[in-house]
Amino acid sequence: MLSPSTGGVRVWCRTRRLDPDAASPLHGGPVRRSTILFLLADxxxxxxxxxxxxxxxWLVLARTGDPAAAGVVAAATAAPAVIAALVGGWVVDRVGRRRISIISDLGSALAVAAIPLVxxxxxxxLGWFVLLGALGALFDVPGMTARESLLPDVARAGGMSLDRLSGVREGLFGVTFLAGPALAGLALTAFEPTAVLVVTAAASALAALCTLLIPAAVGRRSADALAEPAARQLLGGLRVxxxxxxxRAVTVLSIGSAAVLGxxxxxxxxAWFSTTGSSAALGLTLSALALGTLVGAGTYAVAAGRMRRRTAYLLxxxxxSTGMLLLASLAHPLVVALAMFVCGLGSGLLSPVVPVVVAGRVPESHRGRVFGVQNAVVMLLAPLAVGLAGAVAASSLEWAFYAATALWLATALYGALVPGMRSLDEPATTCEETPAEQRC
Structure with a gap:
């Protein structure tokens, strides 16, 4: 693979198969502990x-009495989130993946803890909600980028296949997506919202503690991360x-998925469940999506090393596509729930592949910026997609579902035909940056 030039820094590349069982520079108990601590933190x-x-x-509505205030808070935090994604990737590469994970989780904990204090x-x-929500976004997004960037380092240190670790991580996401909102709802029935926020802040603090216990050698900043001028560094991820x-293909697919799922x-x-009088089934449907994601990611984790990535991708x-066609029929709430389960199953099969692709194609010193670019683009376009869907739904809710299905089918057709996705199973590439000429 020919890696892009990075200004005055050139890249020497050597391509090899990554051995998931290769000896790690960290041995024994700390090796296994790093993997467990990373998963606990995540x-x-x-x-x-x-x-x-x-x-x-819930708290915004309780304190302001205005149903639209929650939308104002969400909109006000969107711009800081996009900026944090772009700049945060650069900060992750400059400061270090493990270190930014810790700082971000601590910052998130403080931002959430400030809400009950205020x-x-x-x-x-409303002003306080906007301010504290924006502050939380400034910490949350770099933390997400840092953990995504840290994943290959943890896999290498733990002697675990990156495919398998990525699948396990996505499975945990499915469990959290399934159980988290239900637990939050139960907590709100028993405690005041501010008390539940204290527990939320404690979860972020626990994540920071777990990452702090990971050996400092894991996720350390690349020695070449500071070699470029700062202005070029900010655009480094976009250039890669x-x-x-x-x-490029993975990024387009991520955009298409976000534009449909959001x-x-x-x-x-x-909106559809409210018009059918089956609002209670909405929770079941979202749970079906989370369960499908869990099953898909778990399947990929178990089959890692035996299933080709392109096979998982085509599945x-x-x-x-099957799930979206079922969903467009709007035949019955149970059919809709089944459709979302099938969509989650497909998403769970693919999501673990993305960090593996980035780890294999991107120089270590640019990893945070590449994830930052992908996260920023998705965060920028997802709210726009929601607004556009709202405009269509105002005329016809059924046509809004048809439009979402058509958008996904177009994305899937692009994904099946684009040449770039045919190299999913190429050998992973490790890149060492050096001020010499560029070679592969």
Whole structure:
């Protein structure tokens, strides 16, 4: 693979098969402990995020009495989230993946803990919610980028296949997505929202503690991360994605998925269940999506090393396309739930592949910026997709579902035909940056 030039820094590349059982520079107990601590940190952080997604809108409504205020808070935090994704990837590469994971989780914990503190002292209003929500976004997004970037380091240190570890991580995401909102709802029935936020802050603090216990050698900043001028570093991730056909294709597919799934979860499904008088089935449908993601990711983790990545990828396109066609029929709430399970199954098969692709195609010193670019683009376009879906749904809810299905089918057709995705099973590439000329 020809890696893109990075200004004055050139790249020497050597291509080889990564041996998941190769000896790690860290041996014995600490090796296994690193993997467990990473998964615990990721699960705790995801659990905190799932709690805040339920508790914060509830608290906004309780304190302001305005149903539109929750939408204002969400919109006000979107721009900081996009900026944090772009700049955060650069910070991850400059400072170090493990270190930024710790700082971000601690910052998230403080931002969430500040909400009940302000409520008890100055009193919460819309301005405070916007300010603290934006502050939380500035920490959450770099933390997400840092953990994604840290995944290959943890797999290498633990002697575990990156495919398998990525599958296990996505399976934990499915469990959290399934259990988190339900647990948050139960907590709100027993405790005040501010008390639940204290538990949410504690989850982020636990994530920071687990990452802190990972050996410092895991996820350390690349020695070449500071070799470029700062202005070029900020655009480094965009240049890497633009120069690699596989990374471009993965990014386009991520955009297409977000443009479909975001409106479905945030708008179309709640609107349809409310019109059918089956609002209680909405929770079942979203749980079916999470369960499908868990099953798909678990299948990939178990089959890692035996299933080709392209096979998992094509199965993903087939499953999600089938699920979207079922969903467009809107035949019955149970059919809709089944459709979302099938969509989740396909998503779970593909999601673990993305970190593996990035790890194999991107120089270590650019990994955070590449994830940052992908996250920023998705965060920028997802709200726009929700707004567009709302405009279509205002005329016809059924046509909004048809449009979402057509958009996914177009994305799947692109994914099946684009040449870049044919190299999913090429040998992984490790790149060493050096001020010499570029060779592969």
């Amino acid at each position: 699960a705790a952080s995801l659990l905190g995020n799932s709690f805040i997604a339920v508790v914060l809108p 409520d008890a002292t100055a009193g919460l209003d 994605v633009a120069a690699d056909p596989l990374l 409106p479905l979860q945030a708008l179309l499904l709640p 993903c396109l087939l499953c999600v």
